[in-house]
Amino acid sequence: MKIGFFDSGIGGLTVLSEALKRLPNHEYLYYADTDHAPYGPKPKEEVREYVFKAIEFLVNEGAQIIVIACNTATSIAVSELRQKYSIPIIGMEPAVKPAIESVENSTKRVLVTATPLTLKEEKLKQLIQRLDKHHQTDLLPLPDLVSFAESYEFSDEAILPYLKQCLQSFDISEYGAVVLGCTHFPLFAHHFEKIFSSEVRLIDGSSGTVSHLEKLILAQKVEPCFNASLTFYRSSKKLESSQEIEPFTKILKQLKAI
Template sequence: MKIGVFDSGHGGVTVLREALLMLPQEDYIYFADTLHVPYGEKSKEELKEYIMDAVDFLRNKGIKALIVACNTATSVAIKELRQKYDFPIIGMEPAVKPAIQNGGGKRVMVFATPLTLKEEKFHHLITQVDKNNIVDYLALPELVTFAENLEFSEGAIIPYLREKLSIFDISQYSTVVLGCTHFPLFKDSFEKVFSQATKIIDGSHGTVKRLIDVLEENNIMGGGNGKIEYYSSGGSKEDAHKFSNCLIRATSI
């Protein structure tokens, strides 16, 4: 049986890439909800319906575990998903805790979608780990659209980032947390905007580490060889083209 990977679009390839590196002995089914991307500015009620439909599709394909490779989907639906389905489900969480632990007491910037930053799950995380009020956060919803349009040129992305960050003193940040799975596709642009001393991290590695633990706990590890099946709610050749291009970028950046 395969591991399902679900995202609103193609940002989840950044998690899939990590899974392929850390779990090459697994096969994967990736589902992109391209009919409804981006998720970050839609209502919770809409999203829960879309998410359940997507996971129903993957369940019917016979998956043994699921990565919800979307911070927004995790924020709004992870509890309901775990209540409904009997296979292990791993969600995403912005890597705020390691950023604070390894940041030497300096400030941390979290980038995510508007809905992720509004949700109780995120604010509970901040309350738990940000005891010294050193975390700032900013929504960058346009980056999802840039990624889904395969617009990665620094000439477009860097001016956008600098404009959004113009109200911040970016020299004060020890760590930047990319809290949307689309955002690591722009890591090269983030590196040029922030100083070389600023670490840029995301939650992909920690998510796959958790997946490994769950597979071992349930004795369902292995049985594949890195094969990937791709599906999208849009079902178009253009979607498949975007998936391939984003996966290539995720492996090369």
């Protein structure tokens, strides 16, 4: 089966890595819209246009299922995309449910981190309102983490001061779970671990998203593909040379997916 993955940049590789580990025998197309990243600070209508263009591209490339491995893109466009296309389109949302469940029987709180656009969307507000019965959730936009990731900047010297500055108005001892609500954010998990107690759970939506993908594939009774492949695109341009592809494969190796 040909499966399309889409993100504004390299963040979706955190979801793709989970798919490659659990569902290796497929043809994967990975589209990174790096010409327009980051999405988080941009106007909603502008981002919607980029998302529709990317999904149309993947459909034209033969994708039979598409995973929108981007919380921001999902929040503003997934409903309309499902109306437009007949193929399954899987979206992502910050993993609020497992985070709230993890603190249910305690006085601890949940910190939901994401891009500004994701946090503003009604979709997330309704999700939290439905699940957070005891008002244990706080929100924190971390837009610069996307920019850091797209610049391949993962040094402690750059990331830790930024996180500490953003968290300075929070009492981090209050939290039992932190939601990494942007697919770029798991790339900084070890930085969060250096700030929060080891008892704090870092939760992202990759596993649940890939479980959904797996169920769809099983439902369609797809035969294993013996020509498994992985093709990368940067904003509609297919990457051919090893030099172009290397930044993507480097991240996947770090995530132990290849």
